[in-house]
Structures are given as C-alpha cells and as structure tokens.
Amino acid sequence: MLGRVTLRGRVMLAYGLLALGLSTVLSIVTWTVVSDYLVQQREAAAETITADNGAALRYGLFGPPEPCRPSHERVECETPTLQPGVSVMEVMNSLPSTDAAATMLYLQDRWYAMTGKPSDLPPDLIQGAISGKVVQRRIEVGGQPVLAVGVPIGRQGDAFFEWHPLSSLDDTLQRMKITLIAAAIATALVGLAVGRLASTLALRPLAELTRVADAVARGKLDARLPAGNDKDLGGLARSFNQTAADLERRVAADARFAGDVSHELRTPLMTMLNSMQLIQNHRAELPAAVREPVELLGDDLDRFRRLVIDLLEISRDDGGDRGSREIVRIADLVRAAADAAAGREVTVVAPDAEALTLQADKRRLERVIANLVENAEDHAGGCKGVGVEAGGLGVVITVDDAGPGIGAEDRSRVFERFGRGETSGRGRGVGLGLAIVARHVQWHHGTILVTDRPGGGARFVVELPAKIS
Structure with a gap:
C-alpha cells in the first residue's frame, strides 16, 4: 500500500502523522492533568461545603460542644444531646443555601430529608458516615450524575448527607474533550499543509530532474540541469549533465555516420536503379527464367531506396537539424x-x-x-x-x-x-x-x-x- 503513495505524499503523510502524534500526546496529557484537577477541586469543594453544613447543623441541634475533662488518665467527653424544643426540620431549613441538590440527616435512627430520598444513597456510604468517617461517592440520581457526601455530626450513629450535581463539571470536561480532539485534528491538517509545502520545496530539484530527464527521453538531448551551489545536489546535476552530453555526442556521431553512409550509398544506388530501369524496359527480351528474379531484385532495390531516404531523414533529425518554420x-x-x-x-x-x-x-x-x-x-x-x-x-x-x-x-x-x-x-x-x-x-x-x-x-x-x- 505504501509503495503506491508518491514521494510527495509520503512526506505529507509523515508530517501529518507526526503532528497528529504530538497533538494527541499533548491532548492526553492536558486532559489527564486538567480533568484530574477539576474533579479533585469539585470533590474538595463538595466535601468542604457538606462538612460546614454538618457543623452548622450540629451547632443548631446540640448547641456549643461541651469541653472534655480528664479522668483517670483518659479524656472523657459528654455525649451531646438535643436542645429542648429544637425542630430538626427547622434547623435543616436554616442552613445556608449551597449548590447541594439534596440534604438528608440520619439522627437517632431516624431519617430527616429536605430534598432527596435516603433510598438513593448507597448502603456502604451510609454505613461509613454513621461509623464516623467522611465519605463520598459518585452516583446517578434520576439519570443525573451527582457527588454524594456523608459526614458525621458528633454523635456515634448520626450523620449528615448531601449530594452535589456534577452536570456542569461533566459538561466542562466534555467541551474540553471536544476542543482537544478538534485541536488534534486541526494540528494534523496543519501538519499536512506544512508537509506539502516542505515536500514542494524539498522535491523541487527532483521535479526539475524529472523535467530535464523527460526532455532528454523525448529527444531533446541538449537539455541540462542547473548545477547550482547545493553540495548535496550539485554532484548529481553534474553527473547527469555529463551523461546527457556524452549521449548527445554519441547520438550525433551515430547520426553523422548514418548520414555519411546514406550519402555514399546514393550514387551506387542511383546507378543500380537506372540499370534496373533499363533492364525492365527490355523485359520482353529477357529469358522467362530470368524475369521473376529481376522483378524481385527490382522490388528490393525500391525498398533499398526507401531505406536510404528514410535513413537520411532520421540522421538529419538526430544530427540536430532545426528546420525552418x-x-x-x-x-x-x-x-x-x-x-x-x-x-x-x-x-x-x-x-x-x-x-x-x-x-x-x-x-x-x-x-x-x-x-x-x-x-x-x-x-x-x-x-x-x-x-x-x-x-x-x-x-x-x-x-x-x-x-x-x-x-x-x-x-x-x-x-x-x-x-x-x-x-x-x-x-x-x-x-x-x-x-x-x-x-x-x-x-x-x-x-x-x-x-x-x-x-x-x-x-x-x-x-x-x-x-x-
């Protein structure tokens, strides 16, 4: 398959593939670095917002934390209790507005939800937050990607959950992906254009060589290549010109030889033709056995005459006769x-x-x-x-x-x-x-x-x- 591609096409293809390879590597590196950074930033922001809201919720439900006191070589902290007359839903409703799509509280073995359904949360994420860990997980709710975050709120077995939409992040990543792909394709096209320009400049001497060689092949033996000062191509041009000059001299010598021979043959040929004409004029006087050989000899003499005339014509052209227009x-x-x-x-x-x-x-x-x-x-x-x-x-x-x-x-x-x-x-x-x-x-x-x-x-x-x- 590659053998069917022209040299110019190979140079263009090499430039295009090189540009495509470099742009692809650069796009992959850019995508990896930027997408990881944006995802980490989004996860960190969602975790911080959820932790802040969990702290505010804990303060509203349990009041200021009681100081811990040392006892018998260990520190004892009192378990926080709900403040009297506090409405859990009112405290959750008073939380500052964020981009969270849902807020849910698991308190004293009971669920409280402003928006969202606890059943949409993965069980292992719930279990991790209840056990006192900060956990997060990417899930889909209603066909939309969200980041679910769970944080403990101070008492063992209680946890606060939020999920944050990821649609804008996914849209940003999708646009970046399309942009990088388009940039890679555009770079490859630019590489092809640069390859075409480079091949045109690099192969210009070869095109000139092809033109001159074609002229020599068509009989224009005085065609020559400009040697120039190129160290790489000067030797090739001089060798080609020397070969063409030798060929021109050889053809001219052969043409002169053919012309000289043809000219020398014209005189004896005319003598033979005149003699044959004289014999044919007295054909009736010839013996019957001689007439057929004489006719064959006459035909061959006529072919010989045509051969001499044609050789003179060709030797005239080969000898450089430019004619007159x-x-x-x-x-x-x-x-x-x-x-x-x-x-x-x-x-x-x-x-x-x-x-x-x-x-x-x-x-x-x-x-x-x-x-x-x-x-x-x-x-x-x-x-x-x-x-x-x-x-x-x-x-x-x-x-x-x-x-x-x-x-x-x-x-x-x-x-x-x-x-x-x-x-x-x-x-x-x-x-x-x-x-x-x-x-x-x-x-x-x-x-x-x-x-x-x-x-x-x-x-x-x-x-x-x-x-x-």
Missing part, C-alpha cells in the same frame, strides 16, 4: 500531400478547418502526411480517406485505411524504428516511415495515436496546435 495553411498542405501520395483525391476538409494555420516546417509536415497515406496504400489495403477538422490541440488530421486494423499491443510499437505490426506483411516498407512520422509530429509539439476506424481498419489521428489566421 513558416506559416502554412494546413488544409492546403494536407490536401496536396495526401492526394499526391495516394494518386487520387482522398482528402476531406471540414469547413471550420479551412482557415487554420500553423507555424510548421513544410517539408516535415508533408512527410508526415505522405508517410501515413503511403503506409495505408502499401500495407493496409489502401487509404480510405484523409480528414481535416478543428479540435483537439487545434486541428485533427485523420488517415483511415482498409486493412485489418492494428492490435492494441502493437499500437505503440509501430512508431518505433523498424517496428512493424504483425499484419504489415512484406510490402515495400522498411519500418522507418511511422518512426519518422512520430518524430516530425513531436517536433511540431503535436500528438499521434492509432485507433480503430468505424467499419473496420485502422485510423491514425494527428493533433497539431493550429489556430485561425
């Missing part, structure tokens, strides 16, 4: 080149394409159209038509043939040098015509592809960046 009317050029190559009218120009023009090398563009039409005539049952219409990059030129079509696995290979589809047959071609077409279309910043023609056959589609003059 001029404004041409595409409809007129295609019509003339296609009809001449087919020997008949095969071109149909859409009305919206009549005025389209292009900065082009006429020789190269004419060669593109002628090669496509000759390919259809020689190898694909004949040219069914050439179309010119506006669209794509500017103008779309289609060349249809009547052949069996080209399989999907061969559609890219037919544009390679000496690449021929399985249905090409022997014919007169040498496998360089479509390679020249692809080079010349690329030289014009266009595209070429092969599709199926409606009704059968192949359709070559050329798109060029044309505009209306």
Whole structure:
C-alpha cells in the first residue's frame, strides 16, 4: 500500500502523522492533568461545603460542644444531646443555601430529608458516615450524575448527607474533550499543509530532474540541469549533465555516420536503379527464367531506396537539424500531400478547418502526411480517406485505411524504428516511415495515436496546435 503513495505524499503523510502524534500526546496529557484537577477541586469543594453544613447543623441541634475533662488518665467527653424544643426540620431549613441538590440527616435512627430520598444513597456510604468517617461517592440520581457526601455530626450513629450535581463539571470536561480532539485534528491538517509545502520545496530539484530527464527521453538531448551551489545536489546535476552530453555526442556521431553512409550509398544506388530501369524496359527480351528474379531484385532495390531516404531523414533529425518554420495553411498542405501520395483525391476538409494555420516546417509536415497515406496504400489495403477538422490541440488530421486494423499491443510499437505490426506483411516498407512520422509530429509539439476506424481498419489521428489566421 505504501509503495503506491508518491514521494510527495509520503512526506505529507509523515508530517501529518507526526503532528497528529504530538497533538494527541499533548491532548492526553492536558486532559489527564486538567480533568484530574477539576474533579479533585469539585470533590474538595463538595466535601468542604457538606462538612460546614454538618457543623452548622450540629451547632443548631446540640448547641456549643461541651469541653472534655480528664479522668483517670483518659479524656472523657459528654455525649451531646438535643436542645429542648429544637425542630430538626427547622434547623435543616436554616442552613445556608449551597449548590447541594439534596440534604438528608440520619439522627437517632431516624431519617430527616429536605430534598432527596435516603433510598438513593448507597448502603456502604451510609454505613461509613454513621461509623464516623467522611465519605463520598459518585452516583446517578434520576439519570443525573451527582457527588454524594456523608459526614458525621458528633454523635456515634448520626450523620449528615448531601449530594452535589456534577452536570456542569461533566459538561466542562466534555467541551474540553471536544476542543482537544478538534485541536488534534486541526494540528494534523496543519501538519499536512506544512508537509506539502516542505515536500514542494524539498522535491523541487527532483521535479526539475524529472523535467530535464523527460526532455532528454523525448529527444531533446541538449537539455541540462542547473548545477547550482547545493553540495548535496550539485554532484548529481553534474553527473547527469555529463551523461546527457556524452549521449548527445554519441547520438550525433551515430547520426553523422548514418548520414555519411546514406550519402555514399546514393550514387551506387542511383546507378543500380537506372540499370534496373533499363533492364525492365527490355523485359520482353529477357529469358522467362530470368524475369521473376529481376522483378524481385527490382522490388528490393525500391525498398533499398526507401531505406536510404528514410535513413537520411532520421540522421538529419538526430544530427540536430532545426528546420525552418513558416506559416502554412494546413488544409492546403494536407490536401496536396495526401492526394499526391495516394494518386487520387482522398482528402476531406471540414469547413471550420479551412482557415487554420500553423507555424510548421513544410517539408516535415508533408512527410508526415505522405508517410501515413503511403503506409495505408502499401500495407493496409489502401487509404480510405484523409480528414481535416478543428479540435483537439487545434486541428485533427485523420488517415483511415482498409486493412485489418492494428492490435492494441502493437499500437505503440509501430512508431518505433523498424517496428512493424504483425499484419504489415512484406510490402515495400522498411519500418522507418511511422518512426519518422512520430518524430516530425513531436517536433511540431503535436500528438499521434492509432485507433480503430468505424467499419473496420485502422485510423491514425494527428493533433497539431493550429489556430485561425
């Protein structure tokens, strides 16, 4: 799965995960510390309020505490008794108002309650307070969370109870939790944004390397990387530039060699072609056994002529021939080149394409159209038509043939040098015509592809960046 993620995506993901991890740890620590502090503060406040109310209740019920006196090496304290005429409910009603949701008193084995039900108190909490301990417990009453607190009020077996609502505390903790989660998510998003920015800056040299390498792969061998002063990338740039320079020199040398050989072959080739023409003119005078070998030799000489011409064309491109650009009317050029190559009218120009023009090398563009039409005539049952219409990059030129079509696995290979589809047959071609077409279309910043023609056959589609003059 990670292998499918781009390098930029990995950097962004690393930054995002790092930010998410740090924010998560910080959120957990903050939540733990703050929530524990708030809970402890709330419990301490509730216990203090309940103890104060218990002390006030004890004073109202029993009066001031009697001083203890020593007796026989121990201290004796008198058990407090209720003051005469004191109403327990009135004393409980006179307690200062607090946030307590309920107050209850267990006195002399009897319950007194202003609000709340003693049955809602846990038995162990009641038992702990009656035995003289200060106890507290978080419970739910009526579906609401409360903190129940019990304190003794001076006599063994008597205790005072209150419970304090925790809804506001729980709401505060819930809001803090949501805030921390949102902050963690926001931090992760910021980390992704920072990771994208960092990856853009860090991978900029790699993007430049990719661009230059792609240019070299497309035949622009003079493309170079700026070396700069970066100690980490300077060596890579210099090594790449040296490799590209060596490749450029090698290709130029090979192109010169092919051009020189082709030029040297032209003279003997013309001699052989003229001699063959002379022999064919006197074909009727030849013995019958010699006529078929002469015809085969003539076909091979014609293929040899095409090979020399194509090699000269390719060596011219590989040798750095930049050509000359001029404004041409595409409809007129295609019509003339296609009809001449087919020997008949095969071109149909859409009305919206009549005025389209292009900065082009006429020789190269004419060669593109002628090669496509000759390919259809020689190898694909004949040219069914050439179309010119506006669209794509500017103008779309289609060349249809009547052949069996080209399989999907061969559609890219037919544009390679000496690449021929399985249905090409022997014919007169040498496998360089479509390679020249692809080079010349690329030289014009266009595209070429092969599709199926409606009704059968192949359709070559050329798109060029044309505009209306």
